[in-house]
Amino acid sequence: MKMDANPLSNIRFVLDHTSHPGNIGSAARALKTMGLTRLYLVAPRRFPHAEADALACDARDVLLNTQVRTTLDEALAGCVFAAGLTARRRDLAHPCMDVREAARHLIALSAKQEVALVFGNEAYGLSNEELARCQLMVSIPTDAAYTSLNVASAVQIMAYELRMAVLAGSGVAPDTPELARLEDIEFFYRRLEETLIRIDFLDPNNPKRLMPRVRRMFARAQLEKEELSILMGMLKQINLHAKPKVD
Amino acid sequence: MKMDANPLSNIRFVLDHTSHPGNIGSAARALKTMGLTRLYLVAPRRFPHAEADALACDARDVLLNTQVRTTLDEALAGCVFAAGLTARRRDLAHPCMDVREAARHLIALSAKQEVALVFGNEAYGLSNEELARCQLMVSIPTDAAYTSLNVASAVQIMAYELRMAVLAGSGVAPDTPELARLEDIEFFYRRLEETLIRIDFLDPNNPKRLMPRVRRMFARAQLEKEELSILMGMLKQINLHAKPKVD
Numbered sequence: 062m063k064m065d066a067n068p069l070s071n072i073r074f075v076l077d078h079t080s081h082p083g084n085i086g087s088a089a090r091a092l093k094t095m096g097l098t099r100l101y102l103v104a105p106r107r108f109p110h111a112e113a114d115a116l117a118c119d120a121r122d123v124l125l126n127t128q129v130r131t132t133l134d135e136a137l138a139g140c141v142f143a144a145g146l147t148a149r150r151r152d153l154a155h156p157c158m159d160v161r162e163a164a165r166h167l168i169a170l171s172a173k174q175e176v177a178l179v180f181g182n183e184a185y186g187l188s189n190e191e192l193a194r195c196q197l198m199v200s201i202p203t204d205a206a207y208t209s210l211n212v213a214s215a216v217q218i219m220a221y222e223l224r225m226a227v228l229a230g231s232g233v234a235p236d237t238p239e240l241a242r243l244e245d246i247e248f249f250y251r252r253l254e255e256t257l258i259r260i261d262f263l264d265p266n267n268p269k270r271l272m273p274r275v276r277r278m279f280a281r282a283q284l285e286k287e288e289l290s291i292l293m294g295m296l297k298q299i300n301l302h303a304k305p306k307v308d
Numbered sequence: 309m310k311m312d313a314n315p316l317s318n319i320r321f322v323l324d325h326t327s328h329p330g331n332i333g334s335a336a337r338a339l340k341t342m343g344l345t346r347l348y349l350v351a352p353r354r355f356p357h358a359e360a361d362a363l364a365c366d367a368r369d370v371l372l373n374t375q376v377r378t379t380l381d382e383a384l385a386g387c388v389f390a391a392g393l394t395a396r397r398r399d400l401a402h403p404c405m406d407v408r409e410a411a412r413h414l415i416a417l418s419a420k421q422e423v424a425l426v427f428g429n430e431a432y433g434l435s436n437e438e439l440a441r442c443q444l445m446v447s448i449p450t451d452a453a454y455t456s457l458n459v460a461s462a463v464q465i466m467a468y469e470l471r472m473a474v475l476a477g478s479g480v481a482p483d484t485p486e487l488a489r490l491e492d493i494e495f496f497y498r499r500l501e502e503t504l505i506r507i508d509f510l511d512p513n514n515p516k517r518l519m520p521r522v523r524r525m526f527a528r529a530q531l532e533k534e535e536l537s538i539l540m541g542m543l544k545q546i547n548l549h550a551k552p553k554v555d
Binding site: 087090094119120201203206207208209213214224225 | 340450454458468
């Protein structure tokens with residue numbers, strides 16, 4: 062468990078499939094002005110790039126330390142919590158907070174543990190699959206007539222609210238439980254799905270919305286590390302006792 | 309006195325001596341996403357410009373309605389209150405609020421009257437002379453290690469806080485007095501200065517910091533319309549009774 066006096070240093074901003082390098086540079090600058098430094102990119106179309114450098118201005122150090130990953134799961138490795146920024150309404154709504162409330166929540170969590178904020182592509186945002194990796198949806202209250210915030214602007218507002226939450230001293234949350242790591246939760250989901258198929262609860266040829274609903278339920282729960290151990294133990298036992306599949 | 313149900317429609321954003329047309333486009337987009345539409349430019353280096361159009365995306369209607377003026381005074385005509393965004397500390401500090409507190413204040417004022425937010429040039433911000441036109445300094449709490457917010461990012465944060473203040477319902481301020489117009493206050497300052505010279509209180513060859521101090525005092529007061537009438541009446545009487553200058 063990481064012990065860091067500054068909760069902002071445990072927060073990573075993940076830009077997922079960003080198209081325009083200028084937005085990456087602007088995001089780096091936005092982060093640094095608010096005292097944040099940790100930028101992750103998932104499969105950026107062009108990076109490094111001169112335009113990113115130009116728009117980062119004196120935040121080029123943030124770009125130099127930027128971590129590039131192939132998948133969102135890799136970018137979230139080590140985190141206990143991920144929140145996805147989204148403007149669109151979803152079918153199966155995740156728990157949702159506005160950006161101010163979310164900032165307070167994240168600062169409380171990040172006092173001792175790593176958390177992530179995920180920003181989708183400029184044109185199509187986050188896919189439902191990507192959003193399923195997140196435990197929380199964060200909405201910025203845009204005007205109904207024009208909801209299309211620039212991605213670097215969304216980063217700026219989120220970073221600003223995180224800084225305001227720290228300045229307000231809301232980061233003091235000594236009793237925050239140790240949460241399960243996201244990659245361990247993903248491993249659990251995979252084992253659970255296999256198990257549900259094995260016990261004929263889930264038809265892989267007609268899965269319907271079962272796993273998304275399961276994810277939503279656990280996302281609301283915000284699994285603690287010990288709880289996940291218990292769930293994994295349960296799965297193991299279920300599998301030990303399941304009849305081998307005959308087909 | 310203007311009566312408008314939506315306080316956001318009485319707020320103008322004034323970009324002063326902006327160098328990069330891309331920032332003007334980004335500012336237009338930032339405004340529109342937050343339900344604001346009124347953009348004024350003071351002596352922009354290049355406008356209209358293709359880059360402004362490109363970065364405005366679907367906020368090009370805001371650009372089409374943008375008002376271009378030669379001086380800051382012209383851009384503030386009709387307003388009763390102006391707040392200047394600034395990162396730098398000033399010698400003679402104006403009243404200063406952080407951006408959240410300022411947003412609540414402005415929304416209360418703008419329920420019935422026109423107000424302005426002024427953003428300086430990308431490289432050198434607002435001059436002391438320009439800031440003297442403002443009644444309030446607004447600061448965005450940036451990290452001490454890197455205070456250089458992009459101007460469109462500053463617009464985005466300010467616009468976001470204004471929208472949050474409206475959503476919080478803090479715009480209900482039925483007893484806000486009718487404030488004096490800024491151009492009338494500027495006229496008063498000019499008459500006052502002439503008068504002070506005439507009565508040998510102010511040495512035009514060695515003015516020191518007298519007028520800035522006077523401005524700061526009245527800025528804190530937030531002159532009401534009737535109060536300004538009284539002050540102008542006083543000046544008139546002082547001048548009537550002053551001895552003609554012999555030199």
